[in-house]
Amino acid sequence: MRLHPAALPEAGHVRLDVPGGSIEIPVLDARVAVIGSGAAGLNAAVHAAESGMDAATIVIITDEWGGGTSYNSGSDKQTYYKLSIAGEGTDSPIVMARDLFDGGSMHGDIALAEAAGSIEEFFHLVRIGVEFPRTELGMYPGYQTDNDTRQRATSVGPYTSREMVEALAREAARLGIGMLDGHVAMRILVDNKARATRVVGVACFKRGDHAGVRSPIKSSRDLAITIIRAPAVILATGGPANIYSRSAYPAAQRCSLGLGIEAGATMQNLPFMQYGIASSKFRWNLSGSFQQVIPSYWVKGESHDEKVELLHEWLPSVGDIAYQTFLKGYHWPFNPAKCNPGAINHSSIIDLAIHEVTIMQGKRVFMDFRMNPWDLLGAQFSVDDLPAEARGYLEASGAMQSSPIKRLEALNPFAIEVYADHGISLESEAIEVHVAAQHCNGGFTGDVNWESPRVRGLYPVGEANGSHGQHRPGGAALNAGQVGGLRAARHLASLVMVPSPPSLLDVEHVAQEQLVPVLARLHVGKAGGVGIACEVDTALAEIRHRMASAGGIVRSIEGLRKARDEAKVLVEKLDGIAIAVETREVLGEYLAARDAAITHHAILAAMAEQLANEPGVHPCYVVASEDGEAVRDIVGRQGSFSTIEKGTQNRLLETQVLGSRVEHAWIDARPVPDVKGSFEAALQRRRRD
Numbered sequence: 001m002r003l004h005p006a007a008l009p010e011a012g013h014v015r016l017d018v019p020g021g022s023i024e025i026p027v028l029d030a031r032v033a034v035i036g037s038g039a040a041g042l043n044a045a046v047h048a049a050e051s052g053m054d055a056a057t058i059v060i061i062t063d064e065w066g067g068g069t070s071y072n073s074g075s076d077k078q079t080y081y082k083l084s085i086a087g088e089g090t091d092s093p094i095v096m097a098r099d100l101f102d103g104g105s106m107h108g109d110i111a112l113a114e115a116a117g118s119i120e121e122f123f124h125l126v127r128i129g130v131e132f133p134r135t136e137l138g139m140y141p142g143y144q145t146d147n148d149t150r151q152r153a154t155s156v157g158p159y160t161s162r163e164m165v166e167a168l169a170r171e172a173a174r175l176g177i178g179m180l181d182g183h184v185a186m187r188i189l190v191d192n193k194a195r196a197t198r199v200v201g202v203a204c205f206k207r208g209d210h211a212g213v214r215s216p217i218k219s220s221r222d223l224a225i226t227i228i229r230a231p232a233v234i235l236a237t238g239g240p241a242n243i244y245s246r247s248a249y250p251a252a253q254r255c256s257l258g259l260g261i262e263a264g265a266t267m268q269n270l271p272f273m274q275y276g277i278a279s280s281k282f283r284w285n286l287s288g289s290f291q292q293v294i295p296s297y298w299v300k301g302e303s304h305d306e307k308v309e310l311l312h313e314w315l316p317s318v319g320d321i322a323y324q325t326f327l328k329g330y331h332w333p334f335n336p337a338k339c340n341p342g343a344i345n346h347s348s349i350i351d352l353a354i355h356e357v358t359i360m361q362g363k364r365v366f367m368d369f370r371m372n373p374w375d376l377l378g379a380q381f382s383v384d385d386l387p388a389e390a391r392g393y394l395e396a397s398g399a400m401q402s403s404p405i406k407r408l409e410a411l412n413p414f415a416i417e418v419y420a421d422h423g424i425s426l427e428s429e430a431i432e433v434h435v436a437a438q439h440c441n442g443g444f445t446g447d448v449n450w451e452s453p454r455v456r457g458l459y460p461v462g463e464a465n466g467s468h469g470q471h472r473p474g475g476a477a478l479n480a481g482q483v484g485g486l487r488a489a490r491h492l493a494s495l496v497m498v499p500s501p502p503s504l505l506d507v508e509h510v511a512q513e514q515l516v517p518v519l520a521r522l523h524v525g526k527a528g529g530v531g532i533a534c535e536v537d538t539a540l541a542e543i544r545h546r547m548a549s550a551g552g553i554v555r556s557i558e559g560l561r562k563a564r565d566e567a568k569v570l571v572e573k574l575d576g577i578a579i580a581v582e583t584r585e586v587l588g589e590y591l592a593a594r595d596a597a598i599t600h601h602a603i604l605a606a607m608a609e610q611l612a613n614e615p616g617v618h619p620c621y622v623v624a625s626e627d628g629e630a631v632r633d634i635v636g637r638q639g640s641f642s643t644i645e646k647g648t649q650n651r652l653l654e655t656q657v658l659g660s661r662v663e664h665a666w667i668d669a670r671p672v673p674d675v676k677g678s679f680e681a682a683l684q685r686r687r688r689d
């Protein structure tokens with residue numbers, strides 16, 4: 001299902017002075033410009049129309065219809081988190097909000113908004129056709145996910161977010177919302193002369209028309225730039241997708257956080273990323289049944305077919321390897337609290353082992369469903385020897401077969417199919433794995449309406465919004481993306497005074513100031529040699545390597561400071577070079593690399609600041625005492641594990657980028673609001689509205 005092309009009214013054009021001439025850019029008018037067509041962006045657009053805004057004035061700008069994480073990623077059982085409405089347990093928005101808040105470094109009012117809106121959004125998805133499982137008598141049962149105190153999780157299977165996108169796209173089409181497909185947002189234009197910085201619109205350029213065919217740029221007219229003048233921009237461009245060399249994000253997804261950074265929006269909680277074991281050739285999250293059937297992990301040795309058992313030096317016995325691998329199924333994200341060999345669950349040691357071998361030693365690790373753990377060492381392993389919890393689960397699932405692939409066939413045949421669909425046979429080959437970045441809990445700061453407090457009219461929603469704290473329950477990302485879109489749309493629809501659009505002359509001034517510095521670096525129509533297009537590839541490789549080695553699950557203060565300083569140099573370098581853009585594809589690649597550079601600089605600076613100021617708080621990484629310390633030495637060193645009590649660490653790190661300078665501020669988390677007497681207040685509010 002595609003949306004029809006947007007037919008926005010033409011406002012006129014602006015003329016910008018660029019070196020060697022001028023460039024004329026058409027200006028179109030919209031009431032709301034949504035950047036991104038993932039689950040969050042589509043939902044925000046749908047709610048804007050449902051809240052009474054004219055669908056013809058809402059536009060979705062997307063670089064690629066069908067791109068993004070929501071449409072292309074999933075897992076064994078991709079989770080959607082919401083208030084529990086099943087079983088015998090008790091749940092309420094306030095209980096759920098406290099659980100979210102206890103994850104640390106999260107504002108309580110945002111937590112309550114996410115909890116309170118979760119049921120409305122869940123049933124919104126149900127109403128538009130997402131078929132969440134329900135019992136014969138109409139109950140929506142749930143299961144317990146990580147960091148969950150109730151059974152709040154649900155799922156439609158491996159592709160929950162894809163099914164959400166499909167349903168939301170059908171709804172957006174039904175409502176008559178149009179899109180600008182193949183359009184890359186390159187700059188959010190803001191008026192920063194007024195007392196509060198305010199959104200003016202978005203500049204975007206049209207990517208090539210046909211996949212695989214380059215679109216030559218012979219003159220600046222061929223840049224195909226359009227400005228959408230809009231008083232509200234919903235930034236739904238997803239997470240920092242392309243900044244890690246080891247990543248579970250879709251390979252083609254760009255990073256666009258630089259759009260908000262350059263508009264002046266504040267960010268928060270950037271150090272808190274989620275990492276876990278994923279396959280690399282086909283990017284897929286290896287949680288759930290992939291681990292529960294207890295495959296073998298091995299390292300590729302020096303000679304062609306040499307395989308070396310990975311875990312025997314990290315975990316004491318074949319029984320422990322098997323049990324920790326099983327536990328990894330439920331406890332997929334890397335968590336330093338699960339690295340303590342003295343604790344029952346120390347399954348995150350597996351991530352550390354993979355990190356050391358792949359990142360520190362540069363070797364390749366494989367997961368093999370044809371072998372049991374320790375087969376390579378000639379040891380005997382039997383599922384009968386597993387602890388009762390694991391054995392009971394496999395028994396109940398009819399998955400007690402002697403090899404992992406047979407157990408997987410019995411437990412979850414889809415897991416085998418999904419790889420077969422991507423040309424990989426788990427029956428006959430091992431899959432290469434690494435510890436991959438999958439989600440950023442941080443992102444842009446938003447208020448309770450998901451509006452940026454620094455840039456009015458800018459609403460970061462979905463993964464671009466950093467509402468989550470140190471830990472979040474599995475599935476909370478999708479819920480937050482839906483609730484954020486609802487709240488942003490309702491806020492926009494409730495505004496009594498919609499700011500009148502700035503005049504074309506004002507748009508021209510803003511574009512001259514904010515867009516021309518980028519355009520001035522482009523040498524259009526010139527072949528390589530004038531600029532250094534190849535530097536773009538080198539820059540991306542450099543960024544990804546730096547993030548994987550300094551900003552992953554093992555961090556050190558020295559390593560982060562060095563990486564941050566190198567990142568700054570790269571940003572300055574990319575801003576200093578002239579770039580020969582022969583085609584619009586090259587322009588896209590340059591802008592993506594520049595965005596990734598700006599973003600990774602901000603993230604590394606925040607990581608260094610956080611580690612220096614909160615050495616005891618490291619929810620998603622362990623701390624190496626000095627740069628280059630062997631990871632194995634960290635295991636067992638108690639100080640490396642995060643031992644923070646729930647809810648005790650309630651500060652947020654805010655980050656603001658000013659040119660090539662990054663500034664930080666520590667903010668106390670706002671508590672979960674008191675809800676006593678809220679009915680009377682809500683009734684009055686209803687009368688007033």
Ligand SMILES: Cc1cc2nc3c(=O)[nH]c(=O)nc-3n(C[C@H](O)[C@H](O)[C@H](O)COP(=O)(O)OP(=O)(O)OC[C@H]3O[C@@H](n4cnc5c(N)ncnc54)[C@H](O)[C@@H]3O)c2cc1C
Pocket residue numbers: 035036037038039040041061062063064065066067068069070071073074075077078079080081161183184185186236237238239248249250254255256284285438439461462463464474475476477478479481
């Ligand atoms: C492997 C994996 C498994 C996951 N599992 C879960 C899970 O079980 N539960 C959960 O809650 N979360 C999960 N997540 C996280 C969750 O899927 C994402 O956070 C969420 O889908 C992001 O949605 P979004 O709409 O914000 O962004 P996306 O879906 O990434 O959409 C971004 C959109 O912006 C567009 N775009 C980007 N830049 C530009 C630009 N400059 N111009 C125009 N368009 C642009 C893209 O094309 C895309 O349409 C998982 C993530 C991964 C990678």
